[in-house]
Amino acid sequence: MEEKHVRTRAYQHSLSGSTLPPGETLLQVSDLSLRFGGVKALTDVNLTVESGTIHSIIGPNGAGKSSLLNCVSGLYKATAGQIMLHRQGKQGKSTENRRPADLEAKDLSRLPPHRVARLGVARSFQNIELFDQLSVLDNIMLGRHIHTKKDPFMAMLWFGPAKRQEIRQRELVEEVIHLLKLQEYRNQPVGALAYGIQKRVELGRALAMQPALLLLDEPMAGMNVEEKEDMARYILDIHELAGLTVVLIEHDMSVVMDISNRVTVLDFGKVIGDGTPTEVMENPKVIEAYLGAGE
Amino acid sequence: MVMAAVQTGRYHRSYKSELRLWNTTPQITRMIILAIVLVLIPLVFDNYWMALFNTALIASIGAIGLNILVGFTGQISLGQGGFLAVGAFTSAILTDRMGVPVFFSILGAVLLTAAVGMIFGLPALRLKGLYLAIATLASQMVIIFIVRRWEFLTEGQGFVDVMRLEVFGFSITRANFEQQWYMILLVITIIAAFIATNIFRTGVGRSFMAVRDQDIAASAIGVNLTRAKITAFGVSNGFVGLAGALMAHYTEIVSWERFTLDISIQYLAMIIVGGLGSVAGSIYGATFITLLPVLTRMAADELGGVAPALRQQLPAFEHAIFGLTIIVFLIFEPKGLNRIWERIKEYFRYWPFRY
Ligand SMILES: Nc1ncnc2c1ncn2[C@@H]1O[C@H](COP(=O)(O)OP(=O)(O)O)[C@@H](O)[C@H]1O
Numbered sequence A: 001m002e003e004k005h006v007r008t009r010a011y012q013h014s015l016s017g018s019t020l021p022p023g024e025t026l027l028q029v030s031d032l033s034l035r036f037g038g039v040k041a042l043t044d045v046n047l048t049v050e051s052g053t054i055h056s057i058i059g060p061n062g063a064g065k066s067s068l069l070n071c072v073s074g075l076y077k078a079t080a081g082q083i084m085l086h087r088q089g090k091q092g093k094s095t096e097n098r099r100p101a102d103l104e105a106k107d108l109s110r111l112p113p114h115r116v117a118r119l120g121v122a123r124s125f126q127n128i129e130l131f132d133q134l135s136v137l138d139n140i141m142l143g144r145h146i147h148t149k150k151d152p153f154m155a156m157l158w159f160g161p162a163k164r165q166e167i168r169q170r171e172l173v174e175e176v177i178h179l180l181k182l183q184e185y186r187n188q189p190v191g192a193l194a195y196g197i198q199k200r201v202e203l204g205r206a207l208a209m210q211p212a213l214l215l216l217d218e219p220m221a222g223m224n225v226e227e228k229e230d231m232a233r234y235i236l237d238i239h240e241l242a243g244l245t246v247v248l249i250e251h252d253m254s255v256v257m258d259i260s261n262r263v264t265v266l267d268f269g270k271v272i273g274d275g276t277p278t279e280v281m282e283n284p285k286v287i288e289a290y291l292g293a294g295e
Numbered sequence B: 001m002v003m004a005a006v007q008t009g010r011y012h013r014s015y016k017s018e019l020r021l022w023n024t025t026p027q028i029t030r031m032i033i034l035a036i037v038l039v040l041i042p043l044v045f046d047n048y049w050m051a052l053f054n055t056a057l058i059a060s061i062g063a064i065g066l067n068i069l070v071g072f073t074g075q076i077s078l079g080q081g082g083f084l085a086v087g088a089f090t091s092a093i094l095t096d097r098m099g100v101p102v103f104f105s106i107l108g109a110v111l112l113t114a115a116v117g118m119i120f121g122l123p124a125l126r127l128k129g130l131y132l133a134i135a136t137l138a139s140q141m142v143i144i145f146i147v148r149r150w151e152f153l154t155e156g157q158g159f160v161d162v163m164r165l166e167v168f169g170f171s172i173t174r175a176n177f178e179q180q181w182y183m184i185l186l187v188i189t190i191i192a193a194f195i196a197t198n199i200f201r202t203g204v205g206r207s208f209m210a211v212r213d214q215d216i217a218a219s220a221i222g223v224n225l226t227r228a229k230i231t232a233f234g235v236s237n238g239f240v241g242l243a244g245a246l247m248a249h250y251t252e253i254v255s256w257e258r259f260t261l262d263i264s265i266q267y268l269a270m271i272i273v274g275g276l277g278s279v280a281g282s283i284y285g286a287t288f289i290t291l292l293p294v295l296t297r298m299a300a301d302e303l304g305g306v307a308p309a310l311r312q313q314l315p316a317f318e319h320a321i322f323g324l325t326i327i328v329f330l331i332f333e334p335k336g337l338n339r340i341w342e343r344i345k346e347y348f349r350y351w352p353f354r355y
């Protein structure tokens, strides 16, 4: 039943920008706190995301899930704490024996969003944030921004480097369009598309970044069962095809249990559970929080 | 010929062919017809109309510039008049008082206006919408204040005289003044439109549009908002500086009265009527708004017999028509003339199977 429909065509570009071996720590959040006036959105959050995993963050509404993602991507400035993104150091890329010295870590919590993006963190938003007046193609092409030379004089000339670059970027973008089955919408303005398609375009835009870490904020919210299955399938495909590390916020417990390697549970801005899906499900605090929230 | 200019479908074999501006035979045919019409214009129209067309061509370049900022990047500007003044005074002073060849004086005007635009664009890093409009209004006021008070600019005369255009050994003759200017301006406008189009089919321009549509998402995909906005102010005002410089050399006189807030408003009207975020629309809008007072006057003359009040109150009538036009476009076709033209093309694309 679960046929690999995406492998009917060979993809030339890897969609993952991380060279970290699977299992190593990719993202480490330590003692992260975030306050809005009197509201404590996050309190001493600790979290480790391993390279090559699908890591879900669950919790009732208002638990601070989106706030956490916003801190990672630089949109919110944490009141305290660190968010370290680990990368393969320059000299470590080709050598056989990777020593810890080859790894380097950057603290994202002090960086503006565009710098975080340049380090390879891509994301989607809970309330779709697309470039409404632009076509699906242009939206996904914009995902190539960090890999694009942006010299205005080169652009004005068009002939030569600018044109070559467009064609090169387009080849990768077409693979993303193919992977997410967006061909028929390619030239339509995204503002006019159905909700489910827009969510997919947003995923495509993030993928085109060839990210090291993909953050998805409720990619299946507001979808019917079929659409959810599709989206879950796309996420799994991406994960398998590219070995991409995904941090996923999701409400639907059954989806989370099915596709995650690891789950972190937030409640009132605090981590109340962390482990494999089964471990988390058996955690009394988690059960209580979910019963308390009426789920 | 008519059939050949009508398009039926679009099919591409490579990204390269898809990236061409005009792919299909109909598109190319249309461009050829347009080129022929444009070249024939000076043979058909008299000096009065040629002067209007020349004004429209210069306005087109300025409108493309303003549209880059307002229509494509979503940063409102009321400072157009001031930036045109920077371009006009720079080029006039460079040629007339410093003996710089026209080509380089215009280039200097482009660069200086771009730089001044980037400086006055700094408030855009903090302000949006109406607040930014007010801030750019302030830049308009500041620039015009400086232009009026800084005696060096006009050597106390209040205006600068500019020599008849002489470029690369060619000088404009008195007899064919309008016709020669028309050919020069036509070529420059086409180049300007081509450059603007190129910007928006590559990454730089796309990042401007991303800032316009969703600035938070833009920053999350790696767009440096500061850099994008300041670049947009620079690029936009480069075009405006070019328009200002051409105005100086074409009208052969530069004085501050031509660069007041009215002009800023008129240019905004051009891009609204033509189509925000459209290079072609900028040209349509500039032509339309330039010709509007003339058309209004002709209408008043025609209707003079029936309603003599129209002729007596001509300035008021002109203002009313100007205001009404903008309102009509905002209500009925916010995407402007460009969208109307596209709809006409679409209609014929399915012809004769239209419904
Ligand atoms: N920009 C903001 N300004 C003020 N309060 C905010 C902001 N973003 C989130 N919050 C508050 O932080 C808390 C966590 O919200 P959020 O992270 O959106 O939760 P979740 O995504 O888990 O539903 C809520 O109480 C919310 O009101």
Ligand SMILES: [Mg+2]
Pocket (backbone or CB within 6 Å): A065, A066, A067, A126
């Ligand atoms: Mg949320």
